Amino acid sequence: MAGAHPLLLSSDVRDWVFIPLTLAIVLMKLLTQYMHQLFNSPPPNNKELKEVREMQAVTRSGRLRGAARFIPETSFKMRKEYFAGEKGFFTQKPVTRSPQEAMATDPSMMVDMMKKNLTGMVPQLGMGMVVNFFFQGFVIGKVPFPLSPRFKPMLQRGIDLASLDVSYFTSLSYYILLLFGLRGLFSLVFRDEVVDETEMMKRQMNPMAAANPMGVDMEAMFKQERTALNAMDHEWELESAEERAVDLLRRQIKAKKL
Amino acid sequence: MEVELEDVERQLRSAKGVPSADKLIRYLRLVRELHVRDSNTVARYGNILLRHYKSHLSEEELWVVHEQVAVAALDSHALQFAASVIKALVRRFPDSVRAKRLQGMYFEAAGDYSRAEEAYKDMLVAEPGNEMVHKRMVALERSRGNTEGAITALRKYLDIFANDKDAWEEMAELYLEVLNYRQAAFCYEELLMHNPANSNFHVRYADILYTIGGPTNCKTARSYYAKAIELTAGGSLRALFGVLACSAHINEKVALQDARSRAQIELPEVATQALLRIYKQHAPDKLPFVEPILAKLGGGTV
Numbered sequence: 001m002a003g004a005h006p007l008l009l010s011s012d013v014r015d016w017v018f019i020p021l022t023l024a025i026v027l028m029k030l031l032t033q034y035m036h037q038l039f040n041s042p043p044p045n046n047k048e049l050k051e052v053r054e055m056q057a058v059t060r061s062g063r064l065r066g067a068a069r070f071i072p073e074t075s076f077k078m079r080k081e082y083f084a085g086e087k088g089f090f091t092q093k094p095v096t097r098s099p100q101e102a103m104a105t106d107p108s109m110m111v112d113m114m115k116k117n118l119t120g121m122v123p124q125l126g127m128g129m130v131v132n133f134f135f136q137g138f139v140i141g142k143v144p145f146p147l148s149p150r151f152k153p154m155l156q157r158g159i160d161l162a163s164l165d166v167s168y169f170t171s172l173s174y175y176i177l178l179l180f181g182l183r184g185l186f187s188l189v190f191r192d193e194v195v196d197e198t199e200m201m202k203r204q205m206n207p208m209a210a211a212n213p214m215g216v217d218m219e220a221m222f223k224q225e226r227t228a229l230n231a232m233d234h235e236w237e238l239e240s241a242e243e244r245a246v247d248l249l250r251r252q253i254k255a256k257k258l
Numbered sequence: 259m260e261v262e263l264e265d266v267e268r269q270l271r272s273a274k275g276v277p278s279a280d281k282l283i284r285y286l287r288l289v290r291e292l293h294v295r296d297s298n299t300v301a302r303y304g305n306i307l308l309r310h311y312k313s314h315l316s317e318e319e320l321w322v323v324h325e326q327v328a329v330a331a332l333d334s335h336a337l338q339f340a341a342s343v344i345k346a347l348v349r350r351f352p353d354s355v356r357a358k359r360l361q362g363m364y365f366e367a368a369g370d371y372s373r374a375e376e377a378y379k380d381m382l383v384a385e386p387g388n389e390m391v392h393k394r395m396v397a398l399e400r401s402r403g404n405t406e407g408a409i410t411a412l413r414k415y416l417d418i419f420a421n422d423k424d425a426w427e428e429m430a431e432l433y434l435e436v437l438n439y440r441q442a443a444f445c446y447e448e449l450l451m452h453n454p455a456n457s458n459f460h461v462r463y464a465d466i467l468y469t470i471g472g473p474t475n476c477k478t479a480r481s482y483y484a485k486a487i488e489l490t491a492g493g494s495l496r497a498l499f500g501v502l503a504c505s506a507h508i509n510e511k512v513a514l515q516d517a518r519s520r521a522q523i524e525l526p527e528v529a530t531q532a533l534l535r536i537y538k539q540h541a542p543d544k545l546p547f548v549e550p551i552l553a554k555l556g557g558g559t560v
Contacts, residue, residue, distance in 0.1 A: 019323045060420045067451035072478050075447045122360045238481040242521035245484035245501075249528040252492045258535045 007139065007168060013017035017138045017171055021131065025178045028127050033190060035119040050095040054218055057089055061225050069237035076234045084229040091226065124179070135171040143167045263288040270303060277303070279311035297333035304330060305339060320351065328360050332367040340364060355385050362394060371402050380496055389419055396428070405435050423452045430462075439470045457489035461496050468500065473508055480504035484525065492532050501529045502555040526555075 068076045083089050083175045136158050147155070147166045156164060158172035169177075252258045264284045270277050282303050289300055304327030307315075315323060319404050324347050331340035344364055347357045358381055365374035375398060381391045392415040399407035409432050416425055430445035446463040453459060464482035467475045483500035492496065505526040537548050 049418060052387055053420075056418065056420045063421075063451055067454055070450045070454040071447045075444070090522055238485050241481045241484040241488060244524050245487040246520055246524045246528055248488055249492050249532050253528065253531055253535065258532050258539075 007142070007165075009139065009141075013138055013140055017135050018140045018174075021135055021140075021171060021175060022178065024127065024130070025175065028123050029182055029186060032119060032123050033186065035123075036116075039115045039119055043073070048095065048196065051218075054094050054096050054222075055216075058218075058221055058225055059150055060063065061090070061229060065232060067226060068232070069235050073234050076200070080232075084226045088226070090222040090229075092222075094218035094222055127175075131175045135175070138171040139164070139168050140171050140174055141169055143169060165191050259288065259292060263292060263294065267299070274304060276310055279307065279314040282307040282311065282429055283315065283319070283323075286326060287319075290322070290326055295333075297330040301327060301334050301336055301339065308343070325356070325360065329363070332363055335367065337364070337368055340367070352411035355381050355388055355391065359390055359394060360387075362391075366394075366398055366401065371398060374398055387418075389415075389422075392419075393425070400432075402509065405432060408432055409436070423449065426452070434466075439466050442466050443470070455489065457494060457497070458485040460486040460489065461494060461500065464497070464504075466506055468507075470505075476504045477508045480508070480521070480525075484521075486527075495533065495536065497534050498529045498536075502533075502552070503527055506555050530555075 061079075064076075064079055064083070065231065107152070141158065142165075143155070149166055151166050155166060155169040155173045157170055157176070159170050162191065249258075263285070266281060266288060270281055270285055273281070285303055286300065286307065288294075289296065304323065307323065310329060311463075312320065324343055328340050328343040328347065330401055331343060333394070344357070344360045347354075347360060351357045358377065362374045362377040362381070364379060365371070375395075378391050378395050378398065381388060382395075385391070392411070396408050396411045396415065399405075399411055409429075412425060412429050412432065416422065416429060419425065426445050426448045430442045430449070433439070433442035433445065443463065443466045446459060446466060449456075449459045450463060460482045464479040464486065465480070467479035483497045483504065486494050486497035487501070505522065508522065513518060533548065533552060534545075537545050
């Protein structure tokens, strides 16, 4: 293969395929970038104050369970009553809705997701079609190093020639490479997040998993905290503190450290 | 890093004329990272930096430095300079709550409390979950001298952000100011759970319990003093005295064979011994004052 005759590529291929294709992709990327920024402008800071409060209460009660041995029993019981008593914090219905509920009642989230996907997908699909239509079947370049035949499907998409050297690449493969490879370049120009195609792909594979990472089932958490608090026995760590202090002082005095 | 900060500061002070840009930038960055409060110096060097070397800073750092210098200037009451810096910030970020907060702080520093309050309230309407603005409201009431107002504002804050350790500490402070010891004790309980290894919290909590008084509270207080002794390896004089003071208030008769006897009889004894030793070693001239006190507290033989 290495001894095969080099292909002579017409300069028209460069002028009418290579340059327009590169230009089209860069422009399309720019367009997606700006569209993304436009749709994303309102930051997702719509967390309700009450939701924050509930989240914080869960954290606090978790700490209470962990560190209750450092406070006197009456103080612990007071807090337990506040959190898990008859009219306690965790007996009430939480304001925070579970993700499924939020999804069902609040269409804006779905719309948001759709928008994100659309801005990414529509131009990409369109471009794919255009490239397929106009620039199909061109060999537009050669990588300056030999490659094993396994690269054939990657570099020579759209051309099925068994005898063609693997180091030649076709327009379609070039398009795909640029599509994913330009991200690094764009992240140099745009300071904040660059539209990441791979990320977008992942989201499409599994839209539910990544849809709402913040969403928690508060009701279940409340119930869990409530049962955990109710099942807890208070044990005061300082019950024997005085004895320990006596021992310690004795030891310190004996060792002449005081 | 602290050493580096001192180093840079020394170099800046000894520099003749206008110090170099990277020294100034380095200094301000260190101050930011270490959370040092040296407002006069920061304001002075920040002024030089912003006047001469604006172009040396990257876009992001430039505005962070603006914010830092603005707060420092307000802190050292350089109102005019602060105003110019804040104006630049507001012009750059017209919608930012962070910039508007600085405006409110300017009003506060200028003594225009009602205007500051108005500004903060507007911000809270726009962004009710902004912790910084909530805290500013508390600070505002404090500087007005309105302790009750500060307590109300801080309670509202803590009801939502129940995990803010510093806020609990401030709350305890405020309750102590209005002599509301039970609530202050509650706050210190929260603090104890936040950081059970901090002996100061134990001592403060015991102080409060002792102040409330009553045999049960005194006993609990003694336990906490004892725990503080344990944590400081006997180094906390306040805790040692606290043990004695509490014991003096607990006139429970215990037999020597009783399990509680160690706390009731032995603890005051060893605490007295420890105190005497510490005073002998570190402040022998104070011994004549301490001995009668110890005798009065009844910590056994002196």
